[in-house]
Amino acid sequence: MNPSRIRILAVGKVRKGWLSEGVALYLKRLPGLDVVELRDGGMEREAAAIGAALLPQERLVVLSEExxxxxxxxxxxxxxxxxxxxxAFVIGGADGLDPALKARASWRLSLSPMTFPxxxxxxxxxxxxxxxxxxQQGGPYHRA
Incomplete structure (x- = not known):
């Protein structure tokens, strides 16, 4: 996995300090990975913004509890x-992702059957x- 081949398209901003610190830490550990923040404003508007931000060569991966x-x-x-x-990993806003956008995805990923902000x-x-x-690199971070 090459972090420079991955982008995260995320609806909304990270507002809590402790989350911002965590995000900054992992972005530092994943040089080249890009996070694009998109404005929230309803599923249809968010889906249009995601579609506009998606690059033609990117494979769409949506995060979804299902x-x-x-x-x-x-x-x-x-x-x-x-x-x-x-x-391009896509994280929707408070209302989730538009069903039409989910249908376009080549991969639906669930971090958990639970729902998270x-x-x-x-x-x-x-x-x-x-x-x-x-x-992948055989590093000590993951302890199986």
């Missing part, structure tokens, strides 16, 4: 299996991306 769940090791393998593809989901995704990189 998506596929992985262990951390399996997630690392799935990312490794994506090879040189560019991935978008800013917490952002931190969890970044941590799992860092963990996946550590697993």
């Amino acid at each position: 998506g596929q769940t992985f262990t951390s090791t399996a997630f690392a393998s799935a990312l490794e299996g994506s090879g040189s593809e560019r991935l 978008h800013d917490v989901a952002r931190l969890l995704l970044l941590e799992q991306l860092y963990r996946a990189l550590s697993i």
